[in-house]
Amino acid sequence: LINSGMAPMKTWFTREEEPPRNRVCTCQKCIRTGDIENIGKTDRHGTYFEMLGNFSFGDYFKKDAIPYCWEFLTKVVGLEEDRLYPSIYLDDDEAFEIWNKDIGIPAERIFRFGKEDNFWEHGAGPCGPCSEVYYDRGEEHGCGKPTCTVGCDCDRYIEVWNNVFSQFVNDGEGHYEEMKNKNIDTGMGLERLACVCQNVGSLFDVDTVMNITNKVSEITHAHYGESHKTDVSLRVITDHIRSSVMMICDGVLPSNEGRGYVLRRLLRRAARHGRLLGVEKPFLFDVVDTVVRENESAYPDLREKQGYITKVIRTEEENFAKTIDGGMRIYNDLLAAHKQRNETVFSGADAFKLYDTFGFPIDLTAEMVEEAGMTVDRDGFNQLMEEQRVRARKAREALGDLGWAGIEFGSEVPATEFAGYEQDRIPDAKVVAIVAEGEQVDEIVSGVEAAVVLDKTPFYAEMGGQTADHGVLLAGKMGFEVFDVQKNKGGKFLHSGRMTEGVLKVGDTVCAQIDPERRKAIRRAHSATHLLDAALKKVLGGHVHQAGSLVEPDRIRFDFTHFEAITPDQLSEIDRLVNDAILEGLPVVTEVLPIEEAKRKGAVAMFGEKYGDVVRVVEMGDFSMEFCGGTHLDNTAKAGPFRIKSEGSVASGVRRIEATVGKLTLETVNRNQQMLFHAAQMLKTSPAELEGRIEQQLAETKELRQALDKFKAEASLGEARNFLMSAKDVKGLKVLTAQRDGLDANALRKMGDFLRDKEPGVVGVMASVNDGKITFQAVCGKEAVARGVKAGDIIKAIAPVCGGKGGGKPDSAMGGGTDVLKLDDALAMVDDFVAGKLN
Structure with a gap:
């Protein structure tokens, strides 16, 4: 779900951060839906593909990158040299010379294209000219026009390799500055390469993809090659189910915004094409096993999570089936009204109604409208969507957002060393940066709100659902109160707060002290969260995965995947299991292990999270063992009493439990006990007999109310x-x-x-x-x-x-x-x- 393979590496290109290596090779699962309307209609478009990348960070450049590219394509892969055609940026004479003189490609076989085709940039940041390599698949794949050549929109010449010479930095306003360290960003789609190597007609004919289509055909009884319309539907279903399986495996769930909306519209579009092939009932979940089988050699976690993936897809299909019939009736009525008025454009308001009320993605509506010979007013639809986004944005703003984590620093500001697992107080932390009002400053004075970066800290930055530590920074007469801590992607901890007295300067040494009581309460809640997760899996099943959490002092909010309401008996059993584990006094042991060793040991990874080679494992007896970077107790008994406050649905297939532990639970118990005694006192009885007294009072009140109603009725009749x-x-x-x-x-x-x-x-x-x-x-x-x-x-x-x-x-x-x-x-x-x- 990113626009390019280099997007996560921008700071390495600009040298804001030091890359782990100067040469990097990648393979990324990638979802792109910009060309979704072309899926199935062309040989080369798909929403899911595996993006292969090769990067040089200030190491080799054009004179090496182009020969490497040619060697790989011709010697390693074995593509025929006379079928390969390079393209270059319009005025990139250096690249031309390399292709022409060093590689030996005739000048007439090297194509010069403009900025739109052969200059890579995406907003502000690293950018540069490109040199792509096209493969000629033969006349049978062409459009037949005499002018058909490299750059034609038909399927004859397809790009198999792209060299991006990332040598400039764009400030976002059209100004380009040449970088001191020039970089290489090369990319290639695995499916396109397989298409060429296997000499098949399209990426859908590649063996691992066609095997999925064969399964779809088996279910739908529609066969490839019967008609263009059937082929399009089979291709759409095949492509979208591949994408959906990969997204769900990586932790995405269907929803109405962001990544979840991309997933939802893929599944619903695939389900609708199933209906076009005559399948009225949910069927996509039956294809999951085939997708897993074709991809598990590279991605074994697909098999591990197959049951969960199948459940998510089946639930989404069933939910869509409940609304699609009603939605189709409304759509047909709206379409008929437009036709009656002799209109050729389906209104944006009607398209938005279908999206907002019945969950019809806009491209699904556009596709149906196109089949009816009309177009959709996408501008009108987008305007209504933007109005909805603005309303949502304002609602989020009302909740407040510090936003410090977005600040970037140069390489002169080192990553912060976190020492908070062992220490609550560090007496000699050095101030390495200060941010006030969005700008880096050298000093701040009393009354100023700012974010302070230290070289080392005991403060836990908010992450993994655990809220940040609070505390103070002290030095002589200087005082800075910390009320939030965020960690940016460069590893700098930003201690947000307010100067209470004195002056603080970059380079000062301070004593960094967390609030120890708050940390204890957070530890109680976080440890109890692990116990709750384990209890949920034991009671509800192995399909339960954490879908989000918030760990605050003695307070837990835990979202998890489950597809039906939890019964009172199940909730009671979950509560009992957690409290039993607390009363058992299980030792909490933390280890730092290589990730493979941690997996072999049985540690549970948080669903959707990405981990490095070494992970932190938190083990609580034989009850729970999870990957976790948060702070914890050393014994479960210290969590204190656990109490579930509420349970309910927050999204399709996601439920939420809110609970308390420790002092907050005790305060609630005490408060409830006081209310109990007070109520008993008012009713002149004891707490033990309160229930019977209330029942008696209710019965008497009911009799009095009935008598009063009768009296009123008689008075009214009189x-x-x-x-x-x-x-x-x-x-x-x-x-x-x-x-x-x-x-x-x-x-x-x-x-x-x-x-x-x-x-x-x-x-x-x-x-x-x-x-x-x-x-x-x-x-x-x-x-x-x-x-x-x-x-x-x-x-x-x-x-x-x-x-x-x-x-x-x-x-x-x-x-x-x-x-x-x-x-x-x-x-x-x-x-x-x-x-x-x-x-």
């Missing part, structure tokens, strides 16, 4: 009889109006029902004011209705006088209003309204 006696005669009908404030709608309805049933010729309108709002009730007896006087018409006539509305049936209707000052005017209209109807 009042209704009085209303009837005072009714006016309007041409043989008994018309009455009355206002009785404080009555609810139910009481008015009962009075009205009594009047209507008691007198066939009655026309009654009653009003009641409650909290400045008017409720109207109108009733008409059988005789009144027969003579054309209807309750609904009366309400429609008088309610607007009070700024309201209403309606109902001929014999009974209700309405409302807000202008109490106009109530008398509304009731005075009733006589005239009835007389008018009778006339």
Whole structure:
């Protein structure tokens, strides 16, 4: 999910950080969806591919990179020299000379392209001209035009290698500065290389990919080569299920934003193409085993997580199946409305409605609309999406965001040494950088908020879900209060806080002291989090993986993958297992081990996390063993009582438990106990007998309420009889109006029902004011209705006088209003309204 293989290495290119080696070779699983509408329609587009990269950080440059490239393609891979065509940047004469004179490629076989094709840059940062190598697959793959040559959009000439000569730094505003250390960034897609080497028609015909298509064909009964439309659907499903399996294996879950949305739209697009092939039920999960089998030799974790991957895909398919039918009905109605108006553009608002309500990705809607001969107003859709993003951004901003972790420093600022596992206090930490208001400064004074970088620190930076330490930096009369710590990707710890007194300068030596009580409370919570994770796996199953966590002092928020509600019995068992492990007093042992040794030992890695060659393993007896860089207790007994506060769903397939430990649990227990004693005291009983006393009180209250309701009903009916006696005669009908404030709608309805049933010729309108709002009730007896006087018409006539509305049936209707000052005017209209109807 990155735009290039070099993106994570930018700081090595610019030498802001020292690379681990000056020459690096990579293979990256990569997802790109920019050309998603071309998937299946061309031979070379796919959302998932393996990106091979070769990098030089200030080591070799053009004169070596181009010969290396040629040697690899012709001697190692064995591609025919007469089928390879290099391209260069328009004015890169140096690259031309190397290709022409050193390699021996004739000038007419070297193509010069402009900035759009042969100059690599992505925003600000390292960039430079490119030299690509194209492979001629033969006339049978071409477009047939006389002008068809390298650079044509058809599938004849495909790029198999790209040399990027990263020699400039772009400031983002079009200014280019030549780098002292020039770099090489070369790339090649494994699937494209396999396509060429296996001499097959497309990347979908490569053996490992075609085997997946064969499985899809087996399920759908649609076969490759039957028709172009069938081939497109088979290719889309094959490509998207490969991408989805890889993403889920790396910890991505379907959602409506970010990476999760990319995954969701791939799965839903694949499911929809399954329906085009006649498969109405979920089927993608049945293809997972084939995808795993074809890729597990390079990525063995696919097999380890196969059950989990299958469950995620099946759940997402089933969820989409519940909405797609309803969504398709709405889509067909919207499409028909556009067609009826002779429109050729499907509105952005309608496309957004399908996305927001039914989860239809925009490209899915665009694809369906295209099949109907229309286009989608993507600009309108994007505008609505941006408005939604702005609303979400404002909501996040309201929560506050320090953002210090984004600050970059040069190589003169060393990475911070973390000593907080063993020490709560370091007396001789050196200040190596200070940031105030987004800029590096040399000193700060009292009252200034800033971030301080130390050469070594006992402060734990927020990561892995564990909140940061708080504390102070002290030196003589200087004081700096630390309320947050973040670690940037260069390994610098940024201690954010406020100067309380004195002056702090870069180069000063300070005493860095964490808040030890806060650290203890965080240790209790973090250790209990490991126990909770283990308990969840024991009770719910091995498919449970951590999907996020927040570890605060004595407080835990733990998100995990699970696909159904947890029963009360399961929750009780999870609670019991954690507390048993605490009471057992299990020793907490921390070891630093090579990653393979840690895996053999049985340590559990956090799902989706990336680890180095050496990892930290936290073991709690035989109950839990996990990779973890956080701070922990030395014995589970010190966690104190564990208590689950809540459990619920936070996303499709993800649930959340919130819990407390230690002093926070004890405070809650004490507070609850005080409330219990207070409640017992108020009810003049003991805590042991409180439940029975409350049940008795509830029964007595229910009897009293029933008696009161009966009394009110009888009083209302008595009042209704009085209303009837005072009714006016309007041409043989008994018309009455009355206002009785404080009555609810139910009481008015009962009075009205009594009047209507008691007198066939009655026309009654009653009003009641409650909290400045008017409720109207109108009733008409059988005789009144027969003579054309209807309750609904009366309400429609008088309610607007009070700024309201209403309606109902001929014999009974209700309405409302807000202008109490106009109530008398509304009731005075009733006589005239009835007389008018009778006339």
